[in-house]
Amino acid sequence: MGSYAVFLRGINVGGINIRMADLKEALKACGFADARTLLASGNVVLTSTLDAAAVKQECEQCLRSAFGYEAWVVVLDAGRVAELVAACPYPEDNKSTHTYITLSSDAAVLDELDAAGAALEGAAQKRLGPEALAWLAPAGGTLDSPFSRVSAKAKFKAATTTRNLRTLIKVRDAAAAP
Known part of the structure; x- marks a missing residue:
């Protein structure tokens, strides 16, 4: 039995609104009996006998x-x-x-995003692994930051999602809790 963090992309922005209670119930109905949501931005921790790739596939189908x-x-x-934290x-x-x-x-996809970000003047970013890239944004100007504008391009949409480090710390802590 593995413990997983599931990060949804693009909910509660751009017209796709999902209440966390509804998300939790949908995932439970799809076989993830202990799914727990965190915050209102599509963060879930759950356990499964499936591997990560199968959890991804099942969660996407369930949400669709x-x-x-x-x-x-x-x-x-x-x-x-x-x-990663x-x-x-x-x-x-x-x-x-x-x-x-x-x-x-x-x-x-992350390789391409990493290269695009590195080409930006004054970019502050660090590749943490094949699945993660850390970066800095000015307080109060995240969405207007050059890296944020690059990462918002449609070609990155289906394969990436971004979280504040504080959110990942909360997800880490929730996943470690019984």
Whole structure:
């Protein structure tokens, strides 16, 4: 039995609104009996006998059926979330910057995003592994930051999602809790 973190992309923004209670119930109905949601941005921890790839496939199908939208998720082993948090070289947040980690279900897509971000002037980013890229954004200006604008391009949409480091810490802690 594996413990997983499931990160939904693009919910509760852009017209796709899903209440976390409804998300939890949908996942339970699809066989993830202990699914727990965190915050209101599509973070789930659950256990399964399936491997991460199968959890991804099952969750996406479940969300498409239950909520009628083109669902994409990134699924990581809970232990890997802890490793990524520990590997992040940036602070949780300070007065001038916020730390984000972009997660991907496709290493080649993240390679392309990493290269595009590295080409930006003054980019502050660090590859944490094949599935994660940490980066900094100015406090109060995340969506307007050059890296955020690059990562929002349609070609990255189906394979990536971004979370604040503080959110990943909460997911890590929830996944470790019984």
